[in-house]
Amino acid sequence: MEQALDFTGARWFKSSSSGDGGCVEVAMAPTAVGIRDSKTANSPVLVVSRESWVRFVAGVKADEFGV
Numbered sequence: 001m002e003q004a005l006d007f008t009g010a011r012w013f014k015s016s017s018s019g020d021g022g023c024v025e026v027a028m029a030p031t032a033v034g035i036r037d038s039k040t041a042n043s044p045v046l047v048v049s050r051e052s053w054v055r056f057v058a059g060v061k062a063d064e065f066g067v
Contacts, residue, residue: 007034007045014038026053 010027
């Protein structure tokens with residue numbers, strides 16, 4: 001069983017293009033990225049590998065998701 005990463009005290013940030021609506025924010029760790037609801041600082045954190053995050057961001061930039 002993998003040990004959960006602790007994002008307490010992490011530096012969270014959200015996209016500069018985010019409006020006042022519902023957004024997510026991310027925090028980088030050496031081997032993972034934490035993702036949470038920006039409106040609720042104590043919300044659960046979704047953790048993905050840095051590799052997965054890089055691929056996701058590249059897909060967004062390439063408009064692979066049609067959003």
